[in-house]
Amino acid sequence: MAMVDGDDLRRWRELGQQLRVDSVRASAAAESGHPTSSMSAADLMAVLLDKYFRYDFDNPRNPGNDHLIFSKGHASPLLYALYKAAGAISDEELLSFRRFGSRLEGHPTPRLPFVDVATGSLGQGLPVGVGVALAGAELDRLPYRVWVLCGDSELAEGSIWEAFQHAGFSKLRNLTAIIDVNRLGQRGETMLGWDTATYARRARAFGWHAIEIDGHDVAAVADAYAEAVATADEPVAIFARTVKGKGVKSVENVNGAHGKPLDDPTAAIAELGGERNLVITPGKPRASGEAHGFEVEPSPPDLPTWPVGEKVATRKAYGEALAALGASRADVVALDGEVSNSTYAELFAKAHPRRYFEMYIAEQQMIAAAVGMQVRGWRPFASTFAAFLTRAHDFIRMAAVSRASIRLMGSHAGISIGEDGPSQMGLEDLAMLRAVHGSTVLYPCDANQTADLVARMADLDGVSYLRTTRGGTAVVYEPGREFPVGGSVVLRSSPQDQVTIVSAGITLHEALAAAERLDGEGLHVRVIDCYSVKPIDAATLRQAATETGRVLTVEDHWPQGGLGDAVLEVFADAAPAPLLLKLAVPDLPGSGTPQELLHQAGLDADGIATTARRLAEAKAGNGAGPGPEAR
């Protein structure tokens, strides 16, 4: 039982009403927003802010601060009302909610320094909270707590159960999920309604300590938090039965009142007892010290090298380089989705076991954990097959909205994986990662280049992506060569060049072989290694186009959204515009050897040479190659 007195109870009730009033006011001023979803959780948050949340609002960067994540991001009016109650934002700013230019966006984003991550795509806050809690327990080793406010509707998202599963498995006692079971989703009742017993049974089956309470009984809420803080060895889920729209009869437990301001805010505020201006200073962080750091001799990374000509898979170079990077940088951590023996993340795991996180086959939780760890300043690298990063697309998208810096590696890209077939072939990863705001997309062709790019990724902001290949590719570059982001390498060039082939990764090797063959036929071909797909080296590409007039892009990817489209964009306003052809995977592949599949797709040296010859002979506008937009 929490030690509380009558003053506490009165203050919490008052604060809860203030949070409701301010949620109603903010939504009314914005003429949009989710007041009813805020009102159901107001008492839960009032008690938390006043008694259990430890946070230094004067210093949001204090490493000892607790973390509060609104997984139900649409309850942003409540979050902002909390910040006002904590004195962190003014009443004037509160009323700027959802206005153009305001930090108080429709759903929370880190434009406010107290917000760790953007939420609003449901089912993401809890998995991210697992990441922050993992950082607290395993990396920072600080006693901060992670509090996540969830909606009951979002418990339908599988990602929530990935979080329940991982937190239970990892015994994250520093994590508390507060579930606002208000029964009503946007459209109607949830599957379970107010059946908190079933929710609790599920949570327990996933290794959590579960508590059921009336979420409007502030004494019960305080008891639940006290129990959460006292629980050793298990994360805690508090299933709080609440009433959507609580406090204003016209919207209480009423379907159809989701996501809109109240019809009569003045009357609602009066019904709630009017405006209040309680200011609450939350408790100070439990620890005042710095976060734990790993003992590493800071130095430039001693990256692995390979002799030119050796055949090495770039995925293996990734693992070796990452392990080397970890030896020189204490802030690098790695995560993998149960394929570390394929992505070679296992090399990092062996070298730096305390900084490695096995996330099992749960890609959404893997990305969310990476986002959570970077909240605390760690530099995560997360890896799986390129194909399976699509599983976490919404999390990658939201990482960009969170201004998160995470590094992704997708292995087994393209049809060149061969026998495993299309389910395992990443053929849309470049399109997906290019269309992430602020992203960097890299695609190395050899091991030395891979190692250099891995080291550079550690310092990149935003979402960065490294695409690697399953099979061994010959080392092209001398060890120690530098590959700046945004650069490219002209690998073959002569004044007689009639065609420029732009490629990267595995098909670059096929392009080089094609160029060699064409050279023997008297057709001179320039070859550019466009390892930095985004940003792209526009200057080099423009120069080549000017000098050769014809450009052929070659990639082991669908025709849409990949390297070819990135190159096309460079020439959109160029003149004279080059004739350009894209070679990409034209049709759904099956199984076969890598060479059989590359040949079938026209992406081997044979196919590239054939298309290059056709392009060299083509007159502009005559349909030199495959029609636009292969289907």
Add this chain to the structure above:
Amino acid sequence: MAMVDGDDLRRWRELGQQLRVDSVRASAAAESGHPTSSMSAADLMAVLLDKYFRYDFDNPRNPGNDHLIFSKGHASPLLYALYKAAGAISDEELLSFRRFGSRLEGHPTPRLPFVDVATGSLGQGLPVGVGVALAGAELDRLPYRVWVLCGDSELAEGSIWEAFQHAGFSKLRNLTAIIDVNRLGQRGETMLGWDTATYARRARAFGWHAIEIDGHDVAAVADAYAEAVATADEPVAIFARTVKGKGVKSVENVNGAHGKPLDDPTAAIAELGGERNLVITPGKPRASGEAHGFEVEPSPPDLPTWPVGEKVATRKAYGEALAALGASRADVVALDGEVSNSTYAELFAKAHPRRYFEMYIAEQQMIAAAVGMQVRGWRPFASTFAAFLTRAHDFIRMAAVSRASIRLMGSHAGISIGEDGPSQMGLEDLAMLRAVHGSTVLYPCDANQTADLVARMADLDGVSYLRTTRGGTAVVYEPGREFPVGGSVVLRSSPQDQVTIVSAGITLHEALAAAERLDGEGLHVRVIDCYSVKPIDAATLRQAATETGRVLTVEDHWPQGGLGDAVLEVFADAAPAPLLLKLAVPDLPGSGTPQELLHQAGLDADGIATTARRLAEAKAGNGAGPGPEAR
């Protein structure tokens, strides 16, 4: 208890060994594959094929057939060994496993008529099975059963728990999940190892009947299936404790033996008792009749119409058109992810409640259910916010590998949703859907166009996508006008045109306003409504480019992978190539009114007019506009 005798037990054990031997042989012939993951489940599948699976291998299209889905698709050698045992494929074909051109791909695909859907991306087979089971219970109303073989590793995927949740909620008694708990994933032990009790507790908490057995005790396996068939009102999960590599000591329960052929297949086959050639004819389907059909007067759909000039949201037109389509076609069904009052799928739900499926906030399960329903010939339309379709990207990708025909609608696309902020803005949906093999991507600008396209989608093969807008847009087109897929509409044109603006959706209206304004200034601008983004109307675009020389694309989407890139591709080998500029969302938006956000992004009439003027004056190659590849 199942009624079995000694002959049954002996035959099942023999058949199990045969399936193991054939798994070993197929993988040895292919020099790759997953024999150990096949051997653990061999006894489970032997008993199923011999006694419980009802399937007419002579007629895979028999509507009464049971369905068997290998959610653990990497156990494909076992599946193909089963088909051989059923006499459905020859031993010769079995040994073509993973060969170029073989129907026996590395992971199952519907190139084999007995395979409903492609698997191999883990965690998808069970959610698809839920879709087939929903079809059986609610649409076909046939007594077929859906059997899904799952791995234990894939239980880490959240999508599996979406399936557990939805099947439990829907009381899908026709669904049986057989979980091959062999303890070992690709890289090592699962989180729960052989703790089937915890798995069973989880399943029960989600409303399933759970059974724990020794998966190599064929009598226990038979009892479990008998219990499954006899269970009323609940789906059944059989957690079978098994040994990976069972039957060959050198790989039994050994870590590191995943996904590779056995070192000594000859010795292994001997240890398993040698080759066998049992042929099993499974039981005939429980029902011989046709599937249930809904009573509908077949007729051309009586689509809703709107007068020119009326402001209507295209999302609303979607709902109205879909409801009308459902009234004329009995095979159209609809699913939505708990936002049917925003996508207006609720209009279909009200008109055709028996053909509407509320999938709650579980986008992966929603797409999987659509895929499952189309297995049985239904024509599903699935809707949610465009942004949240990213949650199901891997399922959409795999739907294409499954040759599935599903129709998707993404509402609230782009920054023009306004106040809700970036978490709710679909800004990558065109890129994602264009890069799906065989996809169709449509983006209407008004209600009449939307209605026509919705009706056309019902007849499209593959994955098709309709992008809609939150706010009302003025009706541009007369009712009844036709909008063929692959077409476009030239909305403004004159012989004096100096610039062509290509747009679609909400920004088309801004483009028209800009053109009107520019016309007053003496700058004549052609405007093309490119409502069919994929396939795109290359001929019309090329003609416009030839006649105007300058092209400006405008879209409410990130610069990568959307309409602009689709248009660029058209001109890759055109001559003279037009000067082309892409206008798209340049930076991460916040909240604001739709007009404020469009203005900030340069996508309103002001911004479009400004860029069009610059483009009209620009000399080629002078960098007329934003640099390539906005970051």
